[in-house]
Amino acid sequence: MDRVSAFDEPLKKLLGGATAKVMAEHLDLHTVGDLLHHYPRRYEERGRLTALTDLPLDEHVTVVAQVSDARVMAFNGGRGKRLEVTLTDGHGRLQLVFFGHGVHKPHKELLPGRRAMFAGKVSLFNRKMQLAHPTYQLLDAELTDEAGASEAVDAFAGKLLPIYPACKQLDSWRIAKAVDAVLPSAQEAVDPLPPALREGRGFTALPEALLKIHRPQTKADVEAARDRLKWDEAFVLQVALARRRYADTQLPAVARRPVPGGLLDAFDAKLPFTLTDGQLKVSKEIFDDLAAEHPMHRLLQGEVGSGKTMVALRAMLTTVDAGGQAAMLAPTEVLAQQHHRSITEMMGELAEGGMLGGAELGTKVVLLTGSMGVPARRQALLDLVTGEAGIVIGTHALIEDKVKFHELGLVVVDEQHRFGVEQRDALRSKGKQSPHLLVMTATPIPRTVAMTVFGDLETSVLDQLPAGRSPIASHVVPAKDKPHFLSRAWERVREEVENGHQAYVVCPRIGDDEDEAAAKKGKKAAEEDGEKRPPLAVLEIAEQLAKGPLTGLRIEVLHGRMHPDEKDDVMRRFAAGRADVLVATTVIEVGVNVPNATAMVIMDADRFGVSQLHQLRGRVGRGSAPGLCLLVSEAHEAAPARARLAAVAATLDGFELSRIDLEERREGDVLGQAQSGVRSSLRVLSVIDDEEVIAAARAEAVEVVAADPELEHLPELRLVLDALLDKDREEYLDKG
Numbered sequence: 001m002d003r004v005s006a007f008d009e010p011l012k013k014l015l016g017g018a019t020a021k022v023m024a025e026h027l028d029l030h031t032v033g034d035l036l037h038h039y040p041r042r043y044e045e046r047g048r049l050t051a052l053t054d055l056p057l058d059e060h061v062t063v064v065a066q067v068s069d070a071r072v073m074a075f076n077g078g079r080g081k082r083l084e085v086t087l088t089d090g091h092g093r094l095q096l097v098f099f100g101h102g103v104h105k106p107h108k109e110l111l112p113g114r115r116a117m118f119a120g121k122v123s124l125f126n127r128k129m130q131l132a133h134p135t136y137q138l139l140d141a142e143l144t145d146e147a148g149a150s151e152a153v154d155a156f157a158g159k160l161l162p163i164y165p166a167c168k169q170l171d172s173w174r175i176a177k178a179v180d181a182v183l184p185s186a187q188e189a190v191d192p193l194p195p196a197l198r199e200g201r202g203f204t205a206l207p208e209a210l211l212k213i214h215r216p217q218t219k220a221d222v223e224a225a226r227d228r229l230k231w232d233e234a235f236v237l238q239v240a241l242a243r244r245r246y247a248d249t250q251l252p253a254v255a256r257r258p259v260p261g262g263l264l265d266a267f268d269a270k271l272p273f274t275l276t277d278g279q280l281k282v283s284k285e286i287f288d289d290l291a292a293e294h295p296m297h298r299l300l301q302g303e304v305g306s307g308k309t310m311v312a313l314r315a316m317l318t319t320v321d322a323g324g325q326a327a328m329l330a331p332t333e334v335l336a337q338q339h340h341r342s343i344t345e346m347m348g349e350l351a352e353g354g355m356l357g358g359a360e361l362g363t364k365v366v367l368l369t370g371s372m373g374v375p376a377r378r379q380a381l382l383d384l385v386t387g388e389a390g391i392v393i394g395t396h397a398l399i400e401d402k403v404k405f406h407e408l409g410l411v412v413v414d415e416q417h418r419f420g421v422e423q424r425d426a427l428r429s430k431g432k433q434s435p436h437l438l439v440m441t442a443t444p445i446p447r448t449v450a451m452t453v454f455g456d457l458e459t460s461v462l463d464q465l466p467a468g469r470s471p472i473a474s475h476v477v478p479a480k481d482k483p484h485f486l487s488r489a490w491e492r493v494r495e496e497v498e499n500g501h502q503a504y505v506v507c508p509r510i511g512d513d514e515d516e517a518a519a520k521k522g523k524k525a526a527e528e529d530g531e532k533r534p535p536l537a538v539l540e541i542a543e544q545l546a547k548g549p550l551t552g553l554r555i556e557v558l559h560g561r562m563h564p565d566e567k568d569d570v571m572r573r574f575a576a577g578r579a580d581v582l583v584a585t586t587v588i589e590v591g592v593n594v595p596n597a598t599a600m601v602i603m604d605a606d607r608f609g610v611s612q613l614h615q616l617r618g619r620v621g622r623g624s625a626p627g628l629c630l631l632v633s634e635a636h637e638a639a640p641a642r643a644r645l646a647a648v649a650a651t652l653d654g655f656e657l658s659r660i661d662l663e664e665r666r667e668g669d670v671l672g673q674a675q676s677g678v679r680s681s682l683r684v685l686s687v688i689d690d691e692e693v694i695a696a697a698r699a700e701a702v703e704v705v706a707a708d709p710e711l712e713h714l715p716e717l718r719l720v721l722d723a724l725l726d727k728d729r730e731e732y733l734d735k736g
Contacts, residue, residue, distance in 0.1 A: 006188040007033030007723075014181050019170070023178070026167040032182045033723075036189075038175070039213050039229070039684055040162035043222060049115075053092035055122050055129060057639045062119045062163045062172045064139065065089055067110050072103060085110050087118065095130040096120075102133060115139045117161070119171040124636060137173045160216050179214050186210035192236050192720035197700060203228045213684075226684050233685040234697035236720055241455035242698070242705040245297075248456070251434045253295040254324065256409050258287060262321035263390075264314060266361050267350055278464035279307050285460050286315045286438065290322075290410070296436035301445055302462030303654050305622060308440050311462065312412045313343055315438060320363050320390035324409020324435075328393045329427055331415050333369045333564040334571055334587060339414070340367040340393045342593065353390070363390030370397045371564035399426040410436045442618065443611045444654035448691045451698055463655075472617055472627035474649040476605075476642070480634040489601055489630045490549035496599040497553055497580045501625060503599035505545065505583045506616055508607045510559045511537025536603045542583040550581060558584040586612065588619055595623030605631035606641035610661035613648045 009032045012020040023029040029038055044050060050063035065087035073082045083103040085096040096118065098106050110116070120134030164175040191198070191206045204212070204224050213225035258264055275283070282300065289296035302308045316326035330336040344351040344365050353362035366380045366389040383389035387406030392398065408431040428435055439457060450459045479486045493503045542557045556579040558570045567587070574582045575594050582588070582597075586608075600620045605613060613631065621627025631649060635641040647660050685693065704714070711718040 006185045007031060007036070007190075009185070011035060011178075011182075015178050019174075019178060022167075022169045026169050027165070027175075032185050035179060035182050036186055036210055036214075038164065038179075041165050042163050043160040043216065043219075044117075044163055045159060045161070049089035051092065052087065052089045052094045052129075055094070057122050057124060057129075057636065059640070060119070060121050060166060060168065061131075062117060062166060063087075063094070064115065064117050064161065065094065067112050067114050067116070068093070069112060070107065070110050072107060083107050095125070095128050096134055097125075097130055097132050099133070106136070109138060110136070117173060119166060121168070124638075135171045137171075160219070160222070162214060162216075183211065183214060186214075190716050190719050192232055192717045194704065194714055194717065197235075201231070203231065206232070229684045230690055230693050231697065234690070234693050235701060236717070237452060238455065238694070238698045238701035239704060239711075239717065240721060241452075242701040243709065243711075244456040246705050246709050248297055249294050251294055253293060253434050253436060254322075254407075254409060255293050256290040256319045256322035256324055256436065258318050259321040262317075263350060263361050263363065264317040264321055267314070267317055267347060270348065270350075275310070276307065276462075276464045278302075278462045279311050282311050282460040282462055283314055285458075286311065287318060289458070290315065290318060290436055295434040296438065297457045298438050299445075299450065299457040299459045300438060300440045300462065301443070301450075301459065302440075303442065303444065303618070305618060306462040306464065308442070308462060309339065309342065310346075312414075312438060312440060313346065316391050316410060316412065319410040319436070322409065324407050325384070325387065325389070325405050326391050326410040326412065327398055327405070327408060327427060327430075328391070328412040328414060329398055330393065330395055332560075332587065333371060333395055334567050335414065336367065336369055336393055336395050337568050338571070338593065340365065343391070343393065351391075353388070364388050365391045365393070368392055368394035368397050368403070369564065370395060372397075403430065405430050407432065408435045410438065412438045412440065414440050415442065442615060442654075444658045446655060446659055448694050449658075451694050455698070470621040470624060470626045472621040472629055472652060474617060474629040474631065474652075476645045476649050477601075477630050477632040478634075478637070478642075479632050481637065486632060487549065489632065490545070492628065492630070493550060493581065493599050493601060494553070496628070499625075500596075501598040502574065502577065502579070502594065502596050503581050503601065504588060504597060504616075504619060505541060505581060506588070506600065506602045507538045507541050507583065507585060508535035508604050509537040510561060510585060511539035511541075512559075512561060535607050538583050538585055541603060545581070545583065553580040555579070555581045555583060558582055558587055560585060560587050586616065588616070593622060594619070596625075597622070598625050599628045599630075601630045601632060603632050604634070605645055606633045606635045606639070610644055610648055610657050611654075613645075614654055614657050617648075617652075 010020070011023055011029065011031060011034070014032065015023070023035070027038065029035050044064045049065050052063065052065060055061055055063070066089070067085060068088040069086040071084055073084060074080065075082055081100065081103050083096075083098040083106055085098075085106065087094045087096060096106075096110075116136045116138045118131060118134045118136045120131035122129055123132060124130070162172075162176055162179075164172045164179075166172045166175060187207045189206045189210060193203065193206075203209075204227075206228070209225040209228040212221040213229060216222045216225070286296070286298060286300075289298055300308055300311060312328065316328070319326045328339060330339055347362075347365065350362045351365040353364050364383050366383050368377070368380045368384075372380070380389070380392070381403060384392055385404045385406060397403075411427050411431075413427075428437060450457075477485045477489050493505075496503055538557050538559050542555055545551075546553075546555050556570050556574060558567060558574075562570070570579075570582070573579050574597075577596060597620055600617060602608065602613065602616060608616070617627075617629040620629060629649075631645045633642060633645055635645075644660070648657060651657060704711075704717075708714065711721070
C-alpha cells in the first residue's frame, strides 16, 4: 500500500458500516486520515475524578466520577420506575437519571463506590445538574464481566484517558476503540515539514506525534505531540496562503494612480469635516496598492461607524480618475440602497456626471438591484457598458452574466462574510485584467485570524471612531428571573421616544406563514434539546407591543421577506422620523444609519452570536445622544449563554468581543465551513492562543515559497498540500 492511500482508506473497511456511518454523519470523519486527525479534546487521569462543580449546561460532556448513591424510585402510581444515581468527585455532585426498561442494567452495575466514565448532555432539573440516560463505561475492570475485563484493562491501562470530541450517537470510549483500530496506519504518515525546519526546531517525527497524542504515557508526551501537530497545521496553511500571495503578485493589473485636480481632489475639497488620522493612513495604504501593476488584495476592518465607507469611496474616486470603474457589492438591497443614497449625498453634484447641473468633473453613480424596474435596470446596464457610470453599487444582481463593464478597475466587497466565494469571484472576473480588490468588514478580526482566514489579503485596521460618536450603555435583562426588568425596558423605550428619539426592537424570527412552518418543524428538535419554545418573532412582538407596553407609539416592522420597495419605504420613514419604533430581524445588522435612534432591545439575545450582537448594537448611539442596548434573555443564570451576554454588555471593544466569540467556537472550523465548503484542517492549532506559532510559521512559509514557488524540491509538502487543498479549498483560497 502506498503512503497516501493508507490515510485515504475508507473507515467502513476497518470499522464496519454502522460505526463508519455514524462517524461520517455526526463527526464528519470519512477516512483513516480523518480519524487519526480527530485528536482528544483533553485527558483524564485514571485515578482522578472530573470536577463536577463547573460543568457547562446544555453541552455534551464526558466525566470520570464515583457512584455515591443509587436508588430506584416509583412514580405514576407505581406504574413507572426511575433510577436515580448520584455521582461525586469529592466536592460536587451530579445526578444521573434512567427511566423505564433502561433501569435494569445500570441498577446492577452502578453500585456505590464504583468508578466509571459517563457521557451525556448536562441539563437542569429542579435547580440541580443532571445527565438523563447517559452512556457509561466502568473503569473498575476487575468488576466487569470476563470478556469485557481484558478489553477495559487494555483500553485504560495508560494513566491518561483520552476524552474525544464525541456526539450523542458515539461516546468518547467508542471513538477511542476505533482509533486503536487505525493507529498502526500512523506509521505511514507523510511528513510535510522540510527536514531542515523539522531538525532546526527539534520536532518529534510525525508518526510518533500521532501515536503520542492518541495514547500518551505522560503529560510531556501530549505537549511534544501538540507542539509538533500545531506546527504542521500552521505551516501547511501558511504555505498555501504564501503561494496564493505569490501568484497574485504575478498577475497583471492596471495601475490606478491619483490624478491631481481630479474627482478625488474635488471631493476632498468639499468635505465638511477633516478625515481622521486613521482614515488618512489607511487611504495611503490603499493608494499605494492601487498604484501597483498587480492587483491589490486588501482587507479593511473597522468598527461600525469608523468611516470605512468614506475610505472606500475615496479609493473608488481614484479609480475613476485613472480611467477605471468601481463596483461595490453589498449583501442586501436595504444596504445597497443605503450606500447608494449616502454616497450620492456625500458626492453631491460630483455624482451627476453628464446630467444637467452636474459638475464638469463628475461621474454617474448607479444602483443595480434585483428588484429594480425594467427601464431603470436597462439604463443602469447601459451606463455601465458605455463607461458613463464610474461607480456602481449593487447586490448580487451585479454578478449576472448580462452585466458588462466598460473597464472594471476596483471591486469593493462590503461585509465580506455575507458572500460566498463564487459571488466575489464572478464579479472580479468581469474585468479585462484582474481588478483591484478591497474587502470590508465591521466584524473585528483578531490578528491571528486575519493571518489564517484572510492570510492572502493584506490587512488595514480603522480603530479610531470619528468625533461626535456617543457611548452606548448595554445591560442584560433577565426576563424569566425578573419580569419587572422587562417592563422597565419598555418604559425606557417610551422615555427615549418622549425625548424625541427612536428605538429598534430586534427578534430572531419573522413569524409569517413560511416562518411558522419552519418553527413547527424545529419545535420538536428544540424540545429534545431542552428548549421550551421557538424563538420570538417580529410580527408577534410588534402586535404585543402595540396592544400593550408601547401602545400609542408609531410601530413599524421590517424583515427579509418583505418586498424590497416596501422595505425601503419602511427604512425611509424610520430614517425620516415618521416611525418611533422599528421591530425587525437582523436585516438591520449592517449599514443602516439612523442617528436619531438611541435605544435597541434585542429579544432572545442568547440566540445570537457575540459578533452579531456587537454589530446590532452599533446601530444606536450614532448621533450626539448616548445609546442604550438591552439584551433580553430567558436563559438560566448559570447557562453559558448568559455569560456570553454579560461579556457583550461589559465592553464596546469589538476586538475583545471577537476573541470571546472565537473562544466560544474554538472547536469550529477556522476556515469557515460556509466559506470553504470542505472540512477543517485545523485540529490542535488555536487561533486564540497560538499567535507566536502562526506568526513563525508564516515567516518560514514565505521563505520556502520565495525560494521554491512550485515546491519542486519538497515533494512531501506538495503531497500534503494537495491533500488539504483539494479542488474546493484551492478554489476557496484562490478567490480570497
